[in-house]
Amino acid sequence: MVDLDWNNVPKDMCPVCKTDKYLSPEIQFKINPECYHKICDACVDRIFSLGPSVCPYPNCNKILRKNKFKTQIFDDIEVEKECDIRRRVLSIYNKKATDFKNTEEYNKYLEEIEDIVYKLLHKIDVEKTEERLKEYSIENKQSITLNNVRRDQEYEKFIRLQKLEKQYKSKRNKLNRQILYEKSNLKNLEKMTAIDQLQESSEEKDPEAVLRSVKEQMKKRSNKYREQLDELEKKYLRQKQAILRNEKSPSKKAREASMKTPFTPFNGDRLSPLPYRLHYSRYKDPYVEKVVKNEQFKAGGYKIEQYYRRSLDEAFTGLNCFIEEEKAV
Amino acid sequence: MSDRYIKERKVGEGTYAVVYLGKQLSTNKNVAIKEIKTGGFKDGLDMSAIREVKYLQEMSHENVIDLVDVYADSGKNLNLVLEFLPSDLEVIINDKSLMIVPADIKCWLLMTLRGIYHLHRNGIMHRDLKPNNLLISPTGQLKLADFGLARAFGGPNEKFTSNVVTRWYRAPELLFGARHYAGGVDIWAAGVIFAELMLRTPYLPGKDDNDQVVVTFRALGTPTEKNWPGVSILPNYNNLVMYPPPSRQELRNRFPAATESALDLLCGMLTLDPNKRLDAGQCLTHKYFVEFPRPTPASKLPKRSERKESKD
Secondary structure, eight states, rough: OOOOGGOOOOOOHHHHHHHHBTTOOOOEEEEETTTOOOOEEEHHHHHHTTEEESSSSSTTEEEEEGGOOOOOOOSSSSHHHHHHHHHHHHHHSSOOOSSSSHHHHHHHHHHHHHHHHHHTTTTTSSSHHHHHHHHHHTTTHHHHHHHHHEEEEHHHHHHHHHHHHHHHHHHHHHHHHHHHHHHHHHHHHHHHHHHHHHHHHHHSSSSSHHHHHHHHHHHHHHHHHHHHHHHHHHHHHHHHHHHHOOOOOOOHHHHHHHSSSSOOTTTOOOOOOOOOOOTTTTOOOOHHHHHHHHHHHHBBBBHHHHHHHHHHHHHTTTTOHHHHHHHOH | OGGGGEEEEEEESSSSSSEEEEETTTTTTTEEEEOOOOTTTTTOOOHHHHHHHHHTTTOTTBBBEEEEEEEEEEEEOEEEEEOOOOEEHHHHHHHSSSSSOOHHHHHHHHHHHHHHHHHHHEEEEOOOOOOOEEEETTTOOEOOOOOOOOOOOOOEEEEEEESSSGGOOOOOOHTOOSSSSSHHHHHHHHHHHHHHHHHHSSSSSSSSSHHHHHHHHHHHOOOHHHHHHHOOOOOOOOOOOOOOOHHHHHHHHHHHTTTHHHHHHHHTTTTTSSSSOOOOHHHHTTHHHSSSSSOOOOGGOOOSSSSOOOOO
């Protein structure tokens, strides 16, 4: 058996377990952004499940973690690498054209980004460049988080717009289909109704007038759908404007409003102050005391206080209570 | 008297009462009319009817069924006019087509506990809490019903019967035959209902009274003098298999959807020693109710589309 050339692993084969796509078609490859060496899913599970471990490629020596493994998107590993680096740099260098005074400055900024990406990708002055990134991120900490939030919001807006458009299109198509269907039916229907009405109507009626009224009716019907279509479009434009103006959707608004109202566990109906004060400690009832000392009472969870409470409530709730007044309420 | 209400149709029959769907003529509102059978009892009225009238007329709360009126009709039958509540929690738990989210469970438990809190502060134990007795109004409000076993917190010279609460929801002190107990039995039942809502299947389904003891303690550990002082002198504390209390991880596995504070509350409500069990007020102020998600508003809770008669 020929030894595997680790620098040139066949495309559909895992160099660790030597499984290939031919024998196990369900094989999946993963890479780790530390070194971008491809390993099959099963090997990743096997090697890295118990914690970080060294990359199995000879002379790689990078320590890899399972949670950093991901599926390769681009066939060319260089492209994959560049995308990762670019994503990282852009999450720090995240200013927009509107943040600059003029185009020239913005271009300079973009140039700097390209410079950093290029250097990191081709391993030129890596340490120095990393330092630069770090410095920049510390200097601009506030604006970076702010811009990130803004970007997330834009993205959410975009998703909402897309959803709205999709809904609108499906509704519009449905209406259009209805109109087409009606059109083909309308001609037949027109004929039938005209014949029916001509048969039924008395002779002195003008056949021309009957025909005209039937035509009129049919027109009204087809117009109804057209009106609906117009209405739909108006509604769509209105909602789109609302999203662009950054208004919150009604459901979200309601949810936020409900979160603002504090939670009331007792629904505002907690025990009101008692009309009397309880002094269990001072209240001496030898009979009750003797009974309650019994373990049977304690073990069952019996609480003499609750009995006192109920008895006292029964004794006092009637006081200061005037039935006539209550009735008036 | 009966000219103020009409009975429209019979919707259920129990051992001591027949339940009709009726109408209050003055308001045209639906009501449930419970006609107590008087004939067959030589000692007069059945005890549960008396309990129901006695305690329900004291209660007026959003989460307790409303006793609208009581009247005797021409046949000298006693009729209890109750609020008409078309659904109950058991129906909802068993209807597998309904989706229940944690926020819904929170709302139902919240309403149950508010009802219990109201009973307990008025010195009344319900003693028969189970999903079947938690009725649901058309607006989604949950109401405690069936006060046939309710009683007031009694004096020390009164002995209560330990043969109360439907078996699956029976607290350990009742299983041991305690004759003196308190509101803790209701909290235990509510805790079992809480568990049932999360599992959507009964949590402690004992086949008979002995099996109930086994099932309960296998799930929650057998109580000892250490974690429940005095337990060994209770009448039925003998011949017990000693099960260890469940570890936190075992509970997590049993209730995969529960959050940590939900488990805290559940453990607090299902504490074996009734003296250490949370009371209704402590349950309501538990952090489970404050944490995200907020309880679903009652009107938005899942409910069955078709109407089901309230049974009794």
